[in-house]
Amino acid sequence: MWEDHEVDRRALAIRPGARVVVVAGAGDRALDAVAWGAGEVVAVDLNPSQLRLCALKVAAASTLDTTDLVALFSAGRRPGVRRLYRERLRPRLDPTEQRYWDRYIDVFEMGLHRHHPVGFALWLLSLSLRAIGGRELRHLIAAAPDATTQARWYERRLRWRYWNRPTRWLMRQTALLRLVVVHAGERDSMRSQSFHEWLEARISRSVEVTLIRENPYWMGLLSGHPVTPEHEETWLRPDSVGRLSRAREIIHLEQGSIVDYLEARAPGSVDAVGLSNVPDWLGAADLERLWSGLASALVPGGRAVLRSAYRTAPLPTGPAAVLLRLDRELSETSSDLEQTGIYASVSVLHRALDSAPARAGGTP
Ligand SMILES: C[S@@+](CC[C@H](N)C(=O)[O-])C[C@H]1O[C@@H](n2cnc3c(N)ncnc32)[C@H](O)[C@@H]1O
Numbered sequence: 001m002w003e004d005h006e007v008d009r010r011a012l013a014i015r016p017g018a019r020v021v022v023v024a025g026a027g028d029r030a031l032d033a034v035a036w037g038a039g040e041v042v043a044v045d046l047n048p049s050q051l052r053l054c055a056l057k058v059a060a061a062s063t064l065d066t067t068d069l070v071a072l073f074s075a076g077r078r079p080g081v082r083r084l085y086r087e088r089l090r091p092r093l094d095p096t097e098q099r100y101w102d103r104y105i106d107v108f109e110m111g112l113h114r115h116h117p118v119g120f121a122l123w124l125l126s127l128s129l130r131a132i133g134g135r136e137l138r139h140l141i142a143a144a145p146d147a148t149t150q151a152r153w154y155e156r157r158l159r160w161r162y163w164n165r166p167t168r169w170l171m172r173q174t175a176l177l178r179l180v181v182v183h184a185g186e187r188d189s190m191r192s193q194s195f196h197e198w199l200e201a202r203i204s205r206s207v208e209v210t211l212i213r214e215n216p217y218w219m220g221l222l223s224g225h226p227v228t229p230e231h232e233e234t235w236l237r238p239d240s241v242g243r244l245s246r247a248r249e250i251i252h253l254e255q256g257s258i259v260d261y262l263e264a265r266a267p268g269s270v271d272a273v274g275l276s277n278v279p280d281w282l283g284a285a286d287l288e289r290l291w292s293g294l295a296s297a298l299v300p301g302g303r304a305v306l307r308s309a310y311r312t313a314p315l316p317t318g319p320a321a322v323l324l325r326l327d328r329e330l331s332e333t334s335s336d337l338e339q340t341g342i343y344a345s346v347s348v349l350h351r352a353l354d355s356a357p358a359r360a361g362g363t364p
Contacts (some may be wrong), residue, residue, distance in 0.1 A: 025056030206341030
């Protein structure tokens with residue numbers, strides 16, 4: 001999942017026992033939340049395949065060591081996976097998930113990340129970035145002593161190779177963007193807002209913030225290898241292993257829209273919500289429902305985080321804006337430090353301490 005886990009850790013400030021709701025995506029944030037101490041995590045997604053992947057990660061996290069977890073989900077390749085699956089993972093899945101993975105588990109033999117068309121396009125992008133960067137890039141990754149020096153080397157020796165007239169022209173081509181940005185509305189908006197300008201600036205900032213060899217998002221793409229385990233996303237780190245043994249009891253998977261889910265939650269029953277960049281994907285009516293559901297579901301003092309690929313992020317409006325307050329300082333720091341560098345902004349919302357709005361219904 002290309003969403004900086006460190007940003008979410010600071011933004012959501014999960015306390016021991018916290019009740020957390022996240023957009024499931026590839027499942028990493030739900031598992032990170034367990035490693036950060038959450039007592040209940042609901043991972044919601046429209047896409048059942050994402051939930052199956054989450055279920056596999058949850059099963060794996062509660063039984064495998066870091067070496068196997070990293071091989072499966074960071075490198076995306078684990079020779080001999082079928083036996084590992086049969087003996088350790090399959091018994092921890094429900095019958096529907098078993099049927100799914102009986103059929104697809106071999107993708108880890110060939111390479112999970114290349115299996116999906118988007119993954120395949122990213123793999124081609126990775127080969128191109130590595131070929132263009134050549135020896136300079138390999139040297140920068142292996143030898144830059146600190147992020148400031150790395151940024152200086154990047155600006156002097158590499159930036160022009162990646163950002164020039166032909167590449168800027170290529171980035172304006174919708175057909176190419178379609179390969180890696182799946183949502184049509186997001187794609188159109190990114191194009192019309194000259195996204196390559198902010199992307200170039202964000203990537204320059206990202207190399208100032210973190211060494212590439214310690215950046216779990218860029219290292220794979222730019223070198224073909226994962227970072228060392230201590231720099232992985234929280235749940236894949238060696239010191240998280242013991243904390244994930246109860247992941248199966250703590251994480252609940254829900255198929256459906258996060259908008260409907262939050263609307264149905266009992267008022268004041270959630271401490272933290274991770275919205276991914278789902279607000280970018282919603283129409284005006286659903287956005288309005290999202291903000292009012294979020295304002296109601298969050299406990300006073302609760303927090304939410306969202307990313308946006310738009311220059312102007314969709315933010316709460318109407319009555320919900322009174323209860324959901326943008327934390328400007330934390331949002332700016334989060335946007336600035338986001339290690340992926342692919343979002344125009346990160347926004348952190350605080351549920352005001354006033355009492356929850358009166359609303360009928362809702363389930364816990
Ligand atoms: C918004 S996408 C973005 C991808 C993400 N930034 C990443 O790096 O993987 C994340 C997930 O949101 C899910 N999704 C989209 N709209 C949703 C909705 N209204 N409710 C729940 N999940 C949704 C997609 O199926 C996908 O798994």
